[in-house]
Each structure stands twice: as structure tokens, then as C-alpha cells.
Amino acid sequence: MKGNKLDHSLSLAKPDVTDFSATQKAAIAIGLIGLFILALAFLNTQFPNRTLFLCLALGLITLGTILYSNSIYKNKTEGIKNDGVWFKSVSSRGFWAWSIGIILTLFYIVLYFYPEYLGLAANGENNTGLISLFDPLSKLLSGNPASQWFVYGTLYTLAILIFGYKFLLKYRHSRYQQLRTFSVMFFQLGFAFLIPEFMSRLNESPNYNLPYYDLKSIWPLNYYLFDSWSVNGFLSSGTLGLALLIFGVLSIFVITPILTYKYGKRWYCSWVCGCGGLAETAGDPFRHLSSKKLAAWKLERWLIYTVLVFSIIMTTAVVYSYLGNDTSKYWLTKDVFLLGVGILLTLVFALTMLFKRHELGKDAKFGAIGFFVIIATLIILHFTSSTDHIFLIKSSSLRSAYGFYIGSIFSGVIGTGFYPIFGSRVWCRFGCPMAAILGFQQRLFSKFRITTNGGQCISCGNCSTYCEMGIDVRAYAQKGENIVRSSCVGCGICSAVCPRGVLKLENDSMKGRINPNEILLGNDVDLMTLVNKN
Amino acid sequence: MEHVVIIGNGISGVTAARHIRKLSNKKITIISAETDYFFSRTALMYVYMGHMKFENTKPYEDWFWEKNNINLKKGYVQTVDTKNKALHFAEGDTLNYDKLIIATGSKPNKFGWKGQDLKGVQGLYSKQDLDNLEIHAPNNKVCKRAVIVGGGLIGIELAEMLNSRNIPVTFLVRESSFWNNVLPDSDSEMISQHIKDHHIDLRLSSNLKEIVSDENGKATLVIIEETGEEIVCDFVGLTAGVAPNIDFIKESDIETNKGVLVNRFLETNMPDVYAIGDCAEQHETIGHRKPIEAVWYTGRMMGEVVAQTICGNKMPYKPSHWFNSAKFFDIEYQTYGWVHSNRNKPEYETHFHWKHNDNTKCITIAFNTNTNEFLGINTFGIRMRHEVFDRWLTEKREVDYVINHLREANFDPEFYRSFEADIQKAYKNKMATA
Numbered sequence: 022m023k024g025n026k027l028d029h030s031l032s033l034a035k036p037d038v039t040d041f042s043a044t045q046k047a048a049i050a051i052g053l054i055g056l057f058i059l060a061l062a063f064l065n066t067q068f069p070n071r072t073l074f075l076c077l078a079l080g081l082i083t084l085g086t087i088l089y090s091n092s093i094y095k096n097k098t099e100g101i102k103n104d105g106v107w108f109k110s111v112s113s114r115g116f117w118a119w120s121i122g123i124i125l126t127l128f129y130i131v132l133y134f135y136p137e138y139l140g141l142a143a144n145g146e147n148n149t150g151l152i153s154l155f156d157p158l159s160k161l162l163s164g165n166p167a168s169q170w171f172v173y174g175t176l177y178t179l180a181i182l183i184f185g186y187k188f189l190l191k192y193r194h195s196r197y198q199q200l201r202t203f204s205v206m207f208f209q210l211g212f213a214f215l216i217p218e219f220m221s222r223l224n225e226s227p228n229y230n231l232p233y234y235d236l237k238s239i240w241p242l243n244y245y246l247f248d249s250w251s252v253n254g255f256l257s258s259g260t261l262g263l264a265l266l267i268f269g270v271l272s273i274f275v276i277t278p279i280l281t282y283k284y285g286k287r288w289y290c291s292w293v294c295g296c297g298g299l300a301e302t303a304g305d306p307f308r309h310l311s312s313k314k315l316a317a318w319k320l321e322r323w324l325i326y327t328v329l330v331f332s333i334i335m336t337t338a339v340v341y342s343y344l345g346n347d348t349s350k351y352w353l354t355k356d357v358f359l360l361g362v363g364i365l366l367t368l369v370f371a372l373t374m375l376f377k378r379h380e381l382g383k384d385a386k387f388g389a390i391g392f393f394v395i396i397a398t399l400i401i402l403h404f405t406s407s408t409d410h411i412f413l414i415k416s417s418s419l420r421s422a423y424g425f426y427i428g429s430i431f432s433g434v435i436g437t438g439f440y441p442i443f444g445s446r447v448w449c450r451f452g453c454p455m456a457a458i459l460g461f462q463q464r465l466f467s468k469f470r471i472t473t474n475g476g477q478c479i480s481c482g483n484c485s486t487y488c489e490m491g492i493d494v495r496a497y498a499q500k501g502e503n504i505v506r507s508s509c510v511g512c513g514i515c516s517a518v519c520p521r522g523v524l525k526l527e528n529d530s531m532k533g534r535i536n537p538n539e540i541l542l543g544n545d546v547d548l549m550t551l552v553n554k555n
Numbered sequence: 556m557e558h559v560v561i562i563g564n565g566i567s568g569v570t571a572a573r574h575i576r577k578l579s580n581k582k583i584t585i586i587s588a589e590t591d592y593f594f595s596r597t598a599l600m601y602v603y604m605g606h607m608k609f610e611n612t613k614p615y616e617d618w619f620w621e622k623n624n625i626n627l628k629k630g631y632v633q634t635v636d637t638k639n640k641a642l643h644f645a646e647g648d649t650l651n652y653d654k655l656i657i658a659t660g661s662k663p664n665k666f667g668w669k670g671q672d673l674k675g676v677q678g679l680y681s682k683q684d685l686d687n688l689e690i691h692a693p694n695n696k697v698c699k700r701a702v703i704v705g706g707g708l709i710g711i712e713l714a715e716m717l718n719s720r721n722i723p724v725t726f727l728v729r730e731s732s733f734w735n736n737v738l739p740d741s742d743s744e745m746i747s748q749h750i751k752d753h754h755i756d757l758r759l760s761s762n763l764k765e766i767v768s769d770e771n772g773k774a775t776l777v778i779i780e781e782t783g784e785e786i787v788c789d790f791v792g793l794t795a796g797v798a799p800n801i802d803f804i805k806e807s808d809i810e811t812n813k814g815v816l817v818n819r820f821l822e823t824n825m826p827d828v829y830a831i832g833d834c835a836e837q838h839e840t841i842g843h844r845k846p847i848e849a850v851w852y853t854g855r856m857m858g859e860v861v862a863q864t865i866c867g868n869k870m871p872y873k874p875s876h877w878f879n880s881a882k883f884f885d886i887e888y889q890t891y892g893w894v895h896s897n898r899n900k901p902e903y904e905t906h907f908h909w910k911h912n913d914n915t916k917c918i919t920i921a922f923n924t925n926t927n928e929f930l931g932i933n934t935f936g937i938r939m940r941h942e943v944f945d946r947w948l949t950e951k952r953e954v955d956y957v958i959n960h961l962r963e964a965n966f967d968p969e970f971y972r973s974f975e976a977d978i979q980k981a982y983k984n985k986m987a988t989a
Contacts, residue, residue, distance in 0.1 A: 098752060099915075100885030104719040105605035194885075196970040315616060474966055475941025477880050477889065479851050480566070481598035486611045495614055516968050518606075520882040522889055522938035525966050539577070542941055544856040545873040546949075548863065 044092040052085025062154040065140065072157040079175075083183050090187035099194035101518055103487070111441065112306045118441035126438030133429040136169035162218035164225060170233075177299060178214040182206055184302035191305075197513045197526070201291060205298035212237040213295045223261075230257045234265060237293050239272045241332040242455035244428060248420070249343040278462060284528055285469025286459035287511020294455075296448060299437065300489065301512060304445025308489035308514065311444030317491055321451050321508065322387075328427055329457040330391050334398075335423040337362050338416035366395060377465045380535070427452065446489040450508055460507030468528040469511065470535075471504035473497060475542035478523045484515035498523050501538040558582040559865060560642065560652035562632050566851055567832025568658035569593045570858025571865075572625050578866035583624070584650065586642070588631035590682050592617055596660075597851055599685045600712045604719040609682075635807040637825040654865055657804065657815055657823075657830040658858070661797035661849050664705075668793075670766030674773040676791040679713050688716075691790045695722045698789040702726075702777045704763045705795030706733050708881050711746075713792045714755050715884050725756040725786050727763055727779065729795070739919050740897050741908045742933050746883050748914060753884050766791050797849050799834040812836050814847045819871040821861045829865070831857035841874065843893050850879060876948040877931070878941060886915055891944035892931025894921040904930060907954070907985060909978045911936070918978065922954035929957045937974060938966035958982045 041049065058078035061068075068074040094102060111117040131138045140150025148156055152167050155175060159167035185206040192198035213235045223229040232254035240246045246269050255266035280288045290297045300308075311317075337359070344355045373381070436448025449456050463469060471494070478501070484494035490508045494515045497504045504524075516524040539552040559575055561568040564587035572583050585593075598612040620627050631645040635655070642650045663678020665671045675691040677684055692698035701717045703710050706728030717724050730736055733750060735743035750757050760781065767776035767785075777786045799814035810816045810824040814836030821829045830836075832854035837846045848854075856874055863870040880889045895904055905924045910917035916936030922929050929952050932944060943964040947957055961975045 098885050101606075103604070103606040107608050108605045195968060196972070197968045200970055472966075474938070475945065476852060476855075476878065477941055479597040479880075480595040480614045481601065482595060482607060482611045482614065483598070483601060486607045499614060513968060520887065521880040522887050522966060525938070526969060539574075540859050541855070542945055543852055543875055543878055544859055545870070546875055547873070548860065548870060549875075552859075552863075 042092060045089055048085050048088035048092060050085070051088065052082050055079065055081030055083075055085060059151060059154070063139065063151040065150045068154065071154055075154050075157060078154070079179060082179065086183040087186060090190050094187075094190040094193075102191050103518065106306070106309060112309075114310065114442060118307075122439055122441045125440065126434055129429075129434040129438045132169055132173055133433060139169050139172065141169050142166070159218075162215070163221040165221065174214055177295070178209050180303040181209045181295075181298045184305065185298075188302050188305055192517065195513070195517050198517060201513065202302065204292045205294075205301060208237050208293045209295050209298050223258075228259055229262070230254050231262060231265070234269075235295070236265075236268065238295065239277060239289070239455055240269065241273075241329070241336065241458070242294070242296070242453060243269075244332055244336065244423060244454075247336055247340050249339070252343075273458075277459065281459050281462045282467050285467050285509070285511050286456065286463045286507075287469065287509075287513075287526070289459060290449060290456060290510035291512045296432070296436070296453065297446075297510060300440075300445040300449060304440050304489070307440045307445045309444070309486050310442065311446060311450070311489055311491035313485050313488070313491050313493050315493075318493075321491070324451045325453070325457045325460075325508075326387070326391060328431070328452050329454040330395060331423060331427065332454040333362075333366075334395060335416075335419045338414075339420050342416040373465065380465060444489055444491070446491075446510070449510065450490050456508070456510075460509075463509070464505060464507040466531075468531060468534075469505075470527060470529070471497075471509065471515065472525045472527050472529075473501050473503055474521075474523045474525070476501060476544070477521050478541075479521055481520060483518040483520065484524060487514050487518045489514070494524070501536075501541040503534060503536055505535050556580070556582050557653045558584065558651065559654045559656065560650060561585045561656040561658055562642070563587065563658035563660055563832070563834075564590065564593045564627070565596060565658060565660050565832065565854065566593075567660070567854035567858045568656065570855045571656055571658065571831060571862050572858075573623075574859055574862030575865055576623050576625060578862060578868075580624075581866075582626070584626040584628055584652075585620075586628045586630055586632060586650075588629065588645075591627065591629055592620070594682070596680070599679070599682070600716050603685060603688060603716045632803055635804055635809065635828075637808050637828060640827070653827065655828045656861060656865075657801070657809075657828065657834060658832045658854075659800045659803075659834045660854075661833040662800040663709075663793050664796045664798050665793060666795065668704075668763055668765060670768055670774065671793065673766055673768050673791075674771070675789060676766055676774050676793060678793045678797075679709050679716075680797065688790075692717060692720070692722055694720055698722050700725065700786070700788040701790040701792060702786055702788045703792040703794055704777075705793065706730060707794060707796055708734075709797075710792070710794035711750065711883055713794055714750065715753070717790075717792075718753055718755065722790075723754075723756070725758060725777075725788070726750065727758050727761045727777075729760070729762055731760050733757070733759070735896055736898065737896055738933065739894060739900075739906055739908070741906075741910065742917060742919050742935060743896075745910060745914055745917050745935065746886065749884055749886055797833065799836065799847060801834050819873070820864055820869060821857055821872055822864075829861050831861050837872075841872075842877070843895075844874070844877065852879065876945050878945070883935075886936050887938065888933070888935050889939055889941075890931065890933045891939070891941065892921070892929070892948050894919055894931040894933045907958075907982055909974075909981045911974060911977075916974065920954060920957065927953045927955065929954045932957075939964045940966045 055078045058074055107113045111121065140148050140152040142148045147153065148166055152169060152172055155167035155172045158175065159165060159171045185202050188202050189199060217233050217235055220231045220234065224231055232251040245251055252266065255262040291301055341355055341358060344353060344358055345351060346354055348354055431452045432448045436452065439447055478498040480495055480499045482495050484498060488494050489512065490510060492504070492506050492509060494504060511526055513526050516526060540549045559581050561572055561584065564585045568585055572585055575581060575583055592613050593615065594609070594612040595614055598607060601607040602609050602612060632642050633645045634643045636643065640652050642652065661680060663680055670676065677687050679688065692701055700723045702725045703713050704727045706726065710726065714724050714726050732740060732743040733747040747757060762780035764778040764780040766774050767778065769775040774788065774791045777788055777791060801811055801815055804811055804815060808825055809828055814834050815823055815830035816838055817823055817830050817835045818838055821831055821835060823830055833849040835857065840846050853874065857872055860870050860872045876892055878891045882888065895901065903923050903925055904921050907920045908917065918935070918937065919933040920929065921931045929947060932939070958979055961978060962973065965973060965975070
């Protein structure tokens, strides 16, 4: 095997592309000074003027990134800019990749489990350290001192904006990439960052008690949306609160199915979602690191649906736990709710089996068993168990287990911390329950597909290499087969990097969407008809 | 059980093997002296440029072959003994076959230039070429300048590769404009300009006279035929086309010319011996096609066809409409049907040319002056649908129809600016003045 591997240490010196120009060095220095201010704050340096130093820190990081991006892309002609990706330490699992991975992972661990290290104040006291540096901005927006989540949200948004700028320059020849990137930048800044802060402004009035709510974060990705504190918050915030709660329910049950039918899951995963937004911008230099092995695909299918089932069970249990039994007080009782969930799941299962079973094969069996178990458990336990232990385990334990293992460890620590090692979409690919729902629909009931252009594929593998979801795009393209995969987030990079114009993301009719060919276009028409018919 | 032996694990041989496996349970052995596993030759450039790792160029994971019961043998076939149906390897062993498919591809042309076998002088075709390139031109300190000889598709790829590592490139092209023996002048001129925009020192109408060696037998200087100019360099790329890689067959009973001669069923003169892909040469040409088609797509198509014949469903190689594609730095090129260069154009062929003023997009449509029948299209910087043009060519559409329905054929990504209106306007103007 070793003979197959191109050993770049054969080079007498490093390929020149990995060296930095003077401008790039200056840009990196500027960015590092910004980061250094944040590091000083983390070490609890008391800056005389926190507003000034916060502006300096964020400003320098932004400036450094912009200068760096300009220097690597602006003087080049428009086109694909992947030269040297596999030679650079940071994008080929080298020293810098591991360093960044470890630092990010540690940051997430501290963020989720030890926010006091970031300077989060105990009750009533003033913040210190890094969090206190962000107090001025937080007070400006929401009127409250910063929390670890505010610091995280600010840095997260900043990352999407500045690396979004870099991405826009890199793909300036592609209007699809441009629009998509503007979109994720807009939704992150507006929906995820600013609107929730303004909502929290509203809470200064006694009439409002709104929970933190990023409107584009849809259940089950937003797994706490239906927690009792969240629902109580909405219900005690007048018409606006009720409207937001209704929007949350409509998002998953009405808006999502309609948009996914028309455009595929990309409308969410690579145009709106914040996790996707970070992966597409800050995560872009790592997209080629996702595993394309068949084994990874097998793992993916088991894992993501397991998380989905877990999230459904958890949410059902949580909602069940705070509903009442008395129909005269409120129509939605424990009984009605469980029945509703049971009917909904049975319906999804029955309709899929009825109309789509021929498209599923083996997967259908796994899905069937999974859903059957949930439904059966629901019904059996409903008639046998006490109020709180709906799934044998206390609903609050289920909820905290989900929050810990899925919400924090999987989506945060592994999902983002390991960007430079496993690629940028680990969470989206293996864990996100929202992606699982969207993907299920995309595979079975959507107009979206990636069309393959006849016989033009040369099997070069750029598409597969740069697929962040680890889809072996080439395996389809070289068969002249359209790509209809649940995991495809429609980022469009496969189409962009294809040197032969073979791939096109399209919404078209459902008929003939999946079209495997034995003999490709360009050969003897008689042979093509003969073989493709069989 | 019948034993099908395939020499060569490129796209032709591997396609044949896969299709034979689908159609039968014959014993299949693929032989290669180049690599353990099939890889996409077209992607070698991306390995050097750092876009991909060599592993990424393999279309099938390594377990694929065993799972599909296709034997892989690494070895160099030295002689073919058709009487005893045996292959003799350089390594000393022998392998018997019942059916033999020769799919050994090409090797870079060398036209007897002085110094053509020096160190640091090579083509770009095989995995070994890539490894050697990594030795002789790893960066612009080891290789202060590279000279490329021959302006074809591989030459321009090599120029792009070296350029990606900031190695200055002098590009010697025999023709008066890049690839204008194939492209119409207008298309060729745009690409020539694009090459210069990438800071390539493009020398048109320039031939190689000789390559001069240093004291260690390594290339150090190139002399240009026309001007006598000497160019100091550390690497010379020979990309003046390719020729069938069939030296090992010359001594056998298999009839060869430039390539292995085959009939329309891809059969050689010897029973049970077939040849496909770059190394096969048709006795009679098919339409405007060349007798030797050294193209990825035709290799694949011959593989698809020969598998049918070997599995008892005898089929001639009968390719449909011609198509091809390439990429010139940032400009993608696709062609459907026939658009000839100015010098090779039949007298009935007329061209309509449209170019965007940013100099990165153009199309040339060829049609029959007498009948207005659409003959073919070259498209640069605008992606078009293979299926649509294949259909229009079959339906023998008129050029007006094609121009008016171009939108249907567009394959650019969503939200891209479309140029159909521009093109239609230019066409109307041209027809009005014609």
C-alpha cells in the first residue's frame, strides 16, 4: 500500500505554496494580536477600558482575516482555489490542525462544563475574565451582563462573518456560493445573534418572559424548545410569546416539509442553519477531511437515526411530564399528547411503507423496527407506568443525558472541536436529528437532486474529495446516476470543483429522479438501450 | 472456467472487467506494472497541485476487487505467446489466458530530440511520471524554470500544475495559436490569452531543437529550433501527444501498426485477443473519428462493448455522437458533435462564434452551410447538457433551432448569469449581415 502513497518528504524543500508572503505574515500577526487580547482577558487581565479592548480584539481579528483573505485570493483569477490544500499543515491533519483541534476542544469543554474558568460570575457578582470583556457589548444589546453563551455566540457569529468573507472571495466566480454564503451570514447575524438579544430586551418589561430563542433553530436541533421552562416562558409572554411558540411548531411540521419538498434539505442545512453556517465558512478549509469510506456511511446511518429516535423519545417524555390529566383544564393532556405522537409516527411509517418501500430495501427494515419500537413502547408504557417514568427512566434524566451527550459532547466538543481532524460536518452528518428528518424527506419526497451530465465524468474524484458530508459523489457521477442522498446538504461544492461540468444541483420533477445506468451516454445507442433496460 | 486476462488497469481495462463481472462468473485477472489498484489518470494533476491525495484518485476502495472476485496482478508483461495463450512476465513467471484484452494505454511521444532521455525530461502520463515530477520539480528552488514542449491537453495541464507551485513555465507550442490544429482560431485565441493571463511564457510557432545536459546527465538547457534561443531550465515536460504503449507486442503474432490493429468488434488478427482504449487502432475510421482515440471516454466505451462480446453477445464498437471535455486553467471546455479547426474544416462547415467580453466564455457552433444542419458545438466557460446535444444531433436539428433552444441545454449552476439572449442577438446580427 505504501507504494501508492505519494511521499511528499521526497521534496528537498517544502512546495512553495505553503510559504507565507510578507502581507500574509502581517495579517496573521494582526489577527494574533486580537486573539492575544482575548487570551489576556481569559487570564483575568483587568483592562482599563473594556469597550475599547473588546473592539480592538474583535476588530484586529476581523482585520487580520480580511487582509489574509485578500492576499491569498484577490490577486488571482477567478476559479477553484484548492492549490496546496493537502500540503498545508492546518488542512492536512498536520501539527497546526491538531493544535487548533485541541484548543477548540478544550474551549468547548470549558464553555459547556466549567464556565467559571471563563469568568462567569456566581449569583449577583460581577463577571471576571473573558466574559467580563464582553459585558459592554452584551449590555448594549440586551441590557444584561454577558454570559458564557453570549461570548460564544459573539465569537461564533464573528467566525461566520469573517470566514464568510474569505469564502466569498474564494468562490467569487460562483453566484450560487455567493448567495448561499450571504444567506448563512445574514441568518446567523440577524436570527441567531441579534433578534434573541432584542427579545431579551423585551423581557425587561414584566409582561414578557421570553426564553432565548433563535428562530431558525428548529426542533429537534433545538432540543430544548419544548422544555417546560421554555414553553412556560412563551406562554407567559402574551401574544408574541404564543406566536413564537406556534412558529416553533409550524417550523418543523409545516414550513420544513414544504421547503424540503421544493428545494431539498439544503434550504436549511447550507442556507440557514448556524451549525451549517459555521461548517461552510470557518470549516471550509477542512471539508475534504470527511471520510468517504463505505464503513463511514454505514456508521452514519446507524448513528444519525439513533440520535433522532433518542431526541423524539426524550422530547416526548419531557412534554409528557409536564402535561396534566384533566381535559377540563386544558385540551392537551398526557393522553391526547401520547396518542398524537403515536398517530403521527404511525402515519409517517405507514405512508412511507405504502408509497416508498420499493425505494428503501434494507434500510426500510431498520427504520421500521426503530419506529415500531418507539410506538409500541409509547403505548405499552402509557398503560402500565406511573406519570413520570414514561420510558422507564425519569424524563428529567433522559433530558439531561440528551443535553450532555448529544447537545454538548456530540454537537459541540466533537462536532466543532474536531473540525481539523474529521472535517467540518461531523455533527451534521453523524448526529443532527434535524438533518436526519430533512434527509429522510429529501431521499423520499423532494424535487431536489444533483444531476449528472451524461457521460462526461472522468472519475477524477474532486467531487468526492471535497464533499464535506463524505458522500462518494464520483461513484454516482461515473455511472451517470443522479445523486439523491439523505445526507446531501446541497452546498454545491462538488459542482464547483468538477473540472468537466458534470454536476448540477437542481429542483425538478420527482419522476426519474433516480436513474442508474449501466452504459453511459455516448456509446452505441442500441447497447445503451439493451443494457440499461435489463 | 474461462480465464479473461486484461493487460492494463486503466479506465478501459477496468471498465471491461467490471462489465464482464456483471455479465458472467468468468475468472478475471487484471495485470498492471504501474499501480496496485485502478486510479483515475486524469486526476494525477490534482495530486501534484495538492487538491487531492493519491488515495482520492482511486474510484473504488481497495476491498472492491476481492469482493467482486477480480484478481489483480502486479507485473510487467514482456511477451505474448498467442499459440500457447500465455503471457510471460519480466519477473519470470507465466500466466495462461483463454481470452486476452490488451488495454495498455499510451506513452508520451518522443520524436528523437537530442537529450529527450535525460534526467528531468519526462511526459505526464503515469503514476511514475508523477513521482518523477515530484523529484525534479518539487518547488521553484529545485526547479527554477520548466519548459513544456507540445501544446495539447496534457501540456496545458502540466503548465497549470507547475504554475500552482510558482515554478516559472516556458511553453513551446508548434502551432501558431494554442491547440489550433483542433480548435477553431477564435476559440484557440481566447485560450492562448488565458494561458498568458496566468503568467505562462507562451511561445507560439516554436519547436524544440535539443535539450542540453549538465555534467550529471540532467537537463539544464533547451534550444528552440526557430530562433536558436537557449532557455535555462531544470525540468522539461514532453507533451507532444501520446502513442500506443505496445512495444511488448511488436514481437508477437498480433498485428500492429501504430497501435494494435482491431476490427469493429475490437478483435485483433489473433483469435481470442482483443484490444481497447488508447492502444487500439481501428482498421477503418469511424466517421470523423481518428483510428486511434486516446480519450478517457472512448476507452470506457470500448470497455463496455468488449465485455458484451466476450460474454457472448457479440457487439461492434459503434460510438454515438462525439463528445469530449477539458479544462484550461480556469476555463472549462466541452464539445458535442464536430467543430473542426480552421485548417481541417470541410468546405461545407460554417462557424458561428460568440465570445463574452470578459474573455473567459465563448461558444462556437458548427453547421452545414448548405442544409443549415447543426454539426457541433464548442463551449468554453458555459456548461451544457450532454443529453440535449446528443438528442439534437440525432434529430439533425437546424442551427436556428439550436440557437433558439440553447436555454434547454444550459447546465451552469443555479443563479449563474445566462448568456442565451446575448448569443441569440449576436446570431441574428450575423445572419442579417451574412
